[in-house]
Each structure stands twice: as C-alpha cells, then as structure tokens.
Amino acid sequence: MYELIKTNISKHIAVTNAEWDYFFSLTEEKIIPKKEFIIKEGEVCNLHGFILDGFLRTYFVDDKGNEVNLTFHFEDWWFGDIGSFVRREPSKLNTQAMEDTRTLILYREGLEDLFERLPKFERFFRILNQRTFATLLERYIDDQTKSAAQRYKQLIARRPEILSKVPQHHIASYLGITKEFLSKIRSQKNI
Amino acid sequence: MYELIKTNISKHIAVTNAEWDYFFSLTEEKIIPKKEFIIKEGEVCNLHGFILDGFLRTYFVDDKGNEVNLTFHFEDWWFGDIGSFVRREPSKLNTQAMEDTRTLILYREGLEDLFERLPKFERFFRILNQRTFATLLERYIDDQTKSAAQRYKQLIARRPEILSKVPQHHIASYLGITKEFLSKIRSQKNI
Numbered sequence A, B: 001m002y003e004l005i006k007t008n009i010s011k012h013i014a015v016t017n018a019e020w021d022y023f024f025s026l027t028e029e030k031i032i033p034k035k036e037f038i039i040k041e042g043e044v045c046n047l048h049g050f051i052l053d054g055f056l057r058t059y060f061v062d063d064k065g066n067e068v069n070l071t072f073h074f075e076d077w078w079f080g081d082i083g084s085f086v087r088r089e090p091s092k093l094n095t096q097a098m099e100d101t102r103t104l105i106l107y108r109e110g111l112e113d114l115f116e117r118l119p120k121f122e123r124f125f126r127i128l129n130q131r132t133f134a135t136l137l138e139r140y141i142d143d144q145t146k147s148a149a150q151r152y153k154q155l156i157a158r159r160p161e162i163l164s165k166v167p168q169h170h171i172a173s174y175l176g177i178t179k180e181f182l183s184k185i186r187s188q189k190n191i
Helices: A003-010 A017-026 A082-087 A108-117 A120-145 A148-158 A161-165 A168-175 A179-187 B003-010 B017-025 B082-087 B108-117 B120-145 B148-158 B161-165 B168-175 B179-187
Strands: A027-032 A037-039 A047-053 A055-061 A067-074 A094-097 A101-107 B027-032 B037-039 B047-053 B056-061 B067-073 B094-097 B101-107
Touching (some): A017 A027, A017 A108, A027 A037, A067 A168, A082 B120, A101 A108, A108 A120, A120 A148, A120 B082, A120 B120, A148 A161, A148 A168, B017 B108, B027 B037, B108 B120, B148 B161, B148 B168, B148 B179, B168 B179
Antiparallel strands (some): A027 A101, A047 A101, A055 A067, A055 A094, B037 B094, B047 B101, B056 B094
C-alpha cells in the first residue's frame, strides 16, 4: 500500500519497514472533492501533503482580482505552503482540487514527531524544499527573461500531461497571458 | 571566533564544542574583494556561504540586458544558488561583492560530509531553505499584488540598512522600476 509515496521518498533516504509503519501512523488519507480547497488564503497552512491520485492547482489573487496559477500538482507530487507553514502566517495561496483528489496528509504535529524520531526525514524534506525553491526561482527568472511562447513550449515539453489535463484558461493564467494570446501562440507553426 | 555563525546556527540546533570543531574544519574563510563574484552565471554553484562582514548582491540579467537585483545580503546572512547547487546545472545568478566581504564557505564535499557525520545539520539547512523559499514566494506574489511604492515602503521598514548601504539604482532594480520612478516615490510625503 502507498507504494507511490514510498518510492518517492526512497529516492533520497533508506527507510525500514518499522520506520514506514511509524511514518504512516502519522499520516492521514484525505479525499479532496473536486473544487474544494486544502489550502486557503488567510488561513495558516499546517500541513504537507502528497497526491496519491488526482490533480490540484495552487493560485493567488493579484491586485486586479485575477487568479494567478502558481503550480499544477499531479500524482506523485508534494504540496503545501512552506512559507505559511514555517512562519505560521496566514497563507496567500489557495490550493484547490481540479478533480476528486486522493492525498496523504502530514500535519505539523506529525511532522515534528517524525523529525524528532526519524531525523533522516529532515534530509528528505531538505532536498524536497531545495527542489521546490529551485523550481520557483527558475519560474521567477523565466518570467523576466523568456517570452510567453518560450515558456509555453518549455512547460509542455517538460510536463506534457498539462496539455491534456489542464483547461486552457488555467494554462494562460499560469503563463500570465490571456486565453486569446495563448490560442495565438498555439496556432503558430513553430510551437 | 566566528560567534556570529555559531549564534545563527544555534537558533535552530544544539551543537557541541567538538561538533563545532568538526564544522569549522570543513569551512574556508574567504575574502571576496569589492566588485568580484562568488557566484557566476553559467557556472555550477558548488557552495553555501555565510557573510561574516560585508555586503553582497545577487542579480540575474533579463532579456533586455538589464541586471535585475534579486537580493542584497549583509552580515549574518547565508547565500548560494540552491537551484544550481541541487540540480548541478549552470547558475543563472551572479553574486557580487559590493564592498570587500569576509565570508565562510562550505563547499559541496564538505557539506555532504557534514550531513553524513552530523545529521542535525540537515535540520538546520532544511529550516534555512524553507525560509529562503518563503522569502522568494513572498517576493513573487508581492510583485504581482503590490505597487512599487508599497514594496519600497515594506523593504525599508523591514531592512532599514538597505537605505544607507545600497545605491539607489540598485534598489530601483530590485523593485523593477527606474531610478527616476524611485526618486518620485521617495519624494512623496506618505512614504
């Protein structure tokens, strides 16, 4: 059971059967029904979650009231607002299920117990955080150094599942462009 | 010696004298002369560094050839391109000394030895990475939800040393505005 998350974690640390039992005793399986939120703007995020199957999106609302998509999360992905979690401040993010999504949740207390008892998980979450940081930094730089067409091409090359799963207007919001401009990019032959 | 870094790390983990000896045996003190670079675009960043005294700035170059300042680092700050470090990919960042800057450097090998022998440092770097991520995420969201005037006000409220140390054109580049527009903001009475 839960082979997906075991494989995900085992890429970075070796965990014994007894340690897995302890790990899973700290987690909670949670179905997030389509359109419902697991992280909400204005509330402190007290969890890290892992997607067993389904599909979430994380967005914030800009000063014009537009939803700006920050990330799409599919199965085998971790999610959570690390900023809100570590600072214990209200989140500026919203994470919403785009379809019924089965997740495994580690709440703050469980995570603290885990680090206390099995410090090797510090290593796993250190590496996970580094990779999340690298992704955000790349996005921040790409936004200011690459055209929307280049960023679109890169997105679908790296994550082709987005094309089939994510509605066009959400991809446009991720790229910071209108749906109409995205259609124009998609119709260009060199894309 | 090195009380600054010991205090910085001791906020999150307890380190014995023997462990400090080992930690410092892995570090290298390095003076970065004014205008020289410790991280360079196109080269893999293989280090994490700590500023003992001095002042660095980290920037990238946008598609119009402008330098965009990402961060100013003062004493008691960590620096490094986590993305380049973890992915072993060429950095897109430049970290330059704004004055002669005394640093303590941990290279990749030393850091790996440290994690192997003293796993508690995984915890420290996990927390450090989380905070760095939180800062970048906040900046990303602020850029799209707050005016330049609001961001300027927030910057100098939180980090007043920037006003006295950082040249105006570098603050303008941090805020993504021209030097002239920054002067206009500064001359407004409500700032």
